[in-house]
Amino acid sequence: MEEIANIIQQKVMIHTAGLDLQCKICSNCGTPIEHVITFNGVPRKVATNCKCRAEAYKKKLADEANQERLRKIEKLKVCSLMDEGFRKCTFENWEHTKESEWLYNIGLKYCENWKQAKEKNQGMLLHGVPGTGKSYLSFCIANYLIDQFVPVIATSSINIINKIYEGYGRNGELGELEIINLIQEASLLILDDLGAEHSGRSGKEKQIIYSILDARIRAKKPMIITTNLNVQQLKEKLTGSDGVARSFDRIVEACQPLEVIGTSRRIKKAADNQRCFKQLIS
Ligand SMILES: Nc1ncnc2c1ncn2[C@@H]1O[C@H](COP(=O)(O)OP(=O)(O)O)[C@@H](O)[C@H]1O
Ligand SMILES: [Mg+2]
Ligand SMILES: [Zn+2]
Numbered sequence: 001m002e003e004i005a006n007i008i009q010q011k012v013m014i015h016t017a018g019l020d021l022q023c024k025i026c027s028n029c030g031t032p033i034e035h036v037i038t039f040n041g042v043p044r045k046v047a048t049n050c051k052c053r054a055e056a057y058k059k060k061l062a063d064e065a066n067q068e069r070l071r072k073i074e075k076l077k078v079c080s081l082m083d084e085g086f087r088k089c090t091f092e093n094w095e096h097t098k099e100s101e102w103l104y105n106i107g108l109k110y111c112e113n114w115k116q117a118k119e120k121n122q123g124m125l126l127h128g129v130p131g132t133g134k135s136y137l138s139f140c141i142a143n144y145l146i147d148q149f150v151p152v153i154a155t156s157s158i159n160i161i162n163k164i165y166e167g168y169g170r171n172g173e174l175g176e177l178e179i180i181n182l183i184q185e186a187s188l189l190i191l192d193d194l195g196a197e198h199s200g201r202s203g204k205e206k207q208i209i210y211s212i213l214d215a216r217i218r219a220k221k222p223m224i225i226t227t228n229l230n231v232q233q234l235k236e237k238l239t240g241s242d243g244v245a246r247s248f249d250r251i252v253e254a255c256q257p258l259e260v261i262g263t264s265r266r267i268k269k270a271a272d273n274q275r276c277f278k279q280l281i282s
Contacts, residue, residue, distance in 0.1 A: 026050035081155035089139035125255035131264025134226040154190035
């Protein structure tokens with residue numbers, strides 16, 4: 001036994017002696033592209049990544065992961081039913097004014113504490129006169145959370161109703177169910193401009209909005225709602241023909257009412273434009 005072991009040992013030594021263990025170096029970064037490993041007591045040279053190749057590989061993986069991330073975000077944005085124009089509403093693009101700072105802070109805090117808001121089913125009802133940035137803020141929240149892969153539906157009640165009516169022609173009731181399911185599945189529903197939908201069509205629109213709100217509340221899933229109506233007007237708008245304010249009651253159950261006050265950014269812009277024009281022609 002000992003004799004056999006000696007022979008093997010000798011062979012290993014002979015083999016090793018004949019091997020050039022000098023490893024090749026990358027001409028670009030100067031680190032080895034080979035290294036020596038010992039297998040069954042025999043040293044061998046194997047290929048390895050030099051520093052520049054390892055870095056390039058790492059970068060390729062990171063690029064691929066980033067592209068995958070962007071693809072996912074794009075998909076979420078498409079699924080969010082968000083109009084193209086609202087994609088530019090971000091906290092980064094926020095035009096800061098003294099008046100709107102509190103709104104900015106509330107929005108950012110809500111996003112930063114999203115997990116808690118979700119767990120505790122905390123939403124907001126942003127109401128106030130037009131042009132004060134309620135829609136802008138709600139889409140900032142949508143874009144922030146979508147960038148964190150949170151499935152958000154962010155759209156107006158008019159858009160939901162139009163989408164459902166579009167579906168009627170083609171798929172009948174299924175279109176409505178599919179849209180309502182999609183809305184229910186989202187972690188956050190941002191319902192912009194509630195109360196702006198027309199109140200015709202034999203109360204059908206109220207019914208649709210009611211079933212959306214109802215589904216969200218029963219699933220204990222948060223909503224951010226914006227409206228240009230005041231709380232009383234919204235209540236009247238959402239009161240059924242039987243005189244019961246079901247949808248309204250459900251909203252205040254789940255969404256913290258916040259009045260957004262301030263000067264209309266639209267009116268301010270128009271005034272700035274007018275001033276600019278006057279200067280132009282004076
Ligand atoms: N924080 C903001 N930064 C930049 N533009 C804003 C901001 N808030 C509102 N705007 C712009 O002002 C206008 C009115 O805002 P909007 O969110 O539509 O008001 P509301 O929903 O309260 O009627 C829009 O053109 C919007 O893009
Ligand atoms: Mg609005
Ligand atoms: Zn190299």
